[in-house]
Amino acid sequence: MAKRAGSADLPLHGGKVPRWLGDRMTRLGAVITEAIVHHYGRDEYLRRLANPFWFQSFGAVMGMDWHSSGITTSVLGALKRGLVPLSGELGLHVCGGRGAQSRKTPGELMNIADRVGLDGVGLSTTSRLVAKIDSAAVQDGFDLYLHGFVVADDGKWVVVQQGMNGDRRQARRYHWLSEGLNGFLDSPHAAIEGRDQGEIVNLADRRAKPSREAQLDLLASLGPDRIIRELASIEAPACGVKESGAQLTLPHLVMPAHHDVRESDINMRRLHGNLAAAAERGAADFEGLLLTPGVGARTVQALALVAEVVHGAPCRFSDPARFSLAHGGKDRHPYPVPLKVYDETIGVMKSAVRKAKLGLDEELQALKRLDEQSRQLERYVTGPDLKEIVAGEFRQSAAVGGRSVFGWERDLKKSNSDD
Structure with missing residues (x-):
């Protein structure tokens, strides 16, 4: 049976990702993927995509709104663009x-299967079945509007879809993972994310097997017209399947409605x-990096959070808001995206991955040591509160290319002197 990873609440957010951020998300998402595959392999990367906590942190470190449903669309879009030129290698x-793009998934899978020698019909059927289960078999009040399917050359896959x-x-958001999946009607989800909306009817759960069989028997013996008449005569719906013992629970990540990042997050x-x-x-x-005028030290702070996305254990991603401190957010929460820092982060990561491919692993190992040091120091180190950290970011925002959907940040010191 596939493992379950947890659940979360995701506020619905509208709007689009601006081009200046989307392009950078594409590059950073691709190079983080390369680093993870290099260190831990392709299977581990798929496991992480199936982890709702890591997925949310992944989006937050790329400058998206740290708590919103938009992370799902933007992360999958960035990966779809960024991994195309790397598909042969990775x-x-x-x-x-x-x-409409979601409905093209079976055809895209068929094309990929033809190129790499997979069972395209089987993958396409899987895509349709997964979508159908989350839209029909799991009746939780959410209508599917997004379906992302990530498949490897060996046929293993992960599905991330959202209603x-x-x-x-x-x-x-629903996460599926092919690893360990023995069937689609035996509690197959790796995770279901979202606020409880009352009782969920989940016919894909193994405990619903008697109910599924009874429904088939009814259909065969009574026919659809008779079933409709019988249903109309029922005053109170029965729950159908009961099982002794408490329902299985999962770790639950709550994504609050407030936009600002608070210390409690x-x-x-x-x-x-x-x-x-x-x-x-x-x-x-990173001595050489620190010699770069203006933003070197600040970039190392961002790299510490990126390094954790690459190397951190699952328990490290229970607070996705923390990863928004790497590159801010497009809506100025916790602060505007520092483009100079973002570009330098991409540059360092690309350099490290490129050299690792040539057998020169030192830069990637430096990032791993950075993550290891974080875990050691957090046992006893203290520091400023979140308001002080965020205020400092706003003060230097113009100097590091701060930008949001509202425009470029102004130099407050210069503005005051002009006034």
Whole structure:
């Protein structure tokens, strides 16, 4: 049976990702993928995509709104664009998307299967079945509008799809993982994310097997017209299947409705560990980077969070808001995206991955040491509170190319002097 990873609440957000951020998300998402595959292999990368906590942190470190449903669309879109030129090397392919694009998934899978020698018909059937289960077999009040299918050259896959409840302004994300999957009607989800919307009818659960069999018997013996008449005569619906013992529960990640990043959203001990590791390990491992005028030290802070996305254990991603401290957010929460820092992060990561492909692993190992140092230091290190950290980012925002959907940040010191 496939493992379950947890659940989360996701507020529905509208709007589009601006081009200046989308292009950078494409490049950073691709190079983080390369680093993970290099260190841990393709299977581990698929496992991470199936982990809702890691997935949300992945989007947050790329500058998307740290808590919103938009992370799902933007991350899958960035990966679909960024992994195309790497598909031959990494053996990873991203299909599907939002709306009409999701319906093209079976055809895209067939094309990929023809190129790499997979069972295209089987993959296409899987795509349709997974979508059908989450839209029909799991009746939780959410209508599917996004379906992403990531498949490897060896046929292993992960599906990330999302539904919305417009009345409640909520989204629910569903994660599927082929690893360990013995069938589609035996509690197959790796995770279901989203706020509870009352009792969920999940006919894909193994405990619903008697109910599924009874429904087939009814259809065969009574026919659809008789079933409709019988249903109309029932005053109170029966739950159908009961099982002794408590329902299986999963770790639950709550994504709040507020846009601003608050101290309650972040494990400050871990954040202080990230910042302290950047200060200590940065000087030792990134001397050349620190000689870059203006933003070198700040980039090492971002790299500490990127390194955790690459190397961190699953338990490290219980506070996705912390990863928004790497590159801010497009809506100025927690602060505007520092484009100079973002570009330098991409540059460092690309350099490290490129050299690792040539057998020169030192730069990638430096990033791993940065992550290890964070975990060691967080046991005892202290630091400023979140308001002070964010205020400092706003003060230097113009100097590091701060930008949001509202435009470029102004130099406050210069503006005051002009006034």
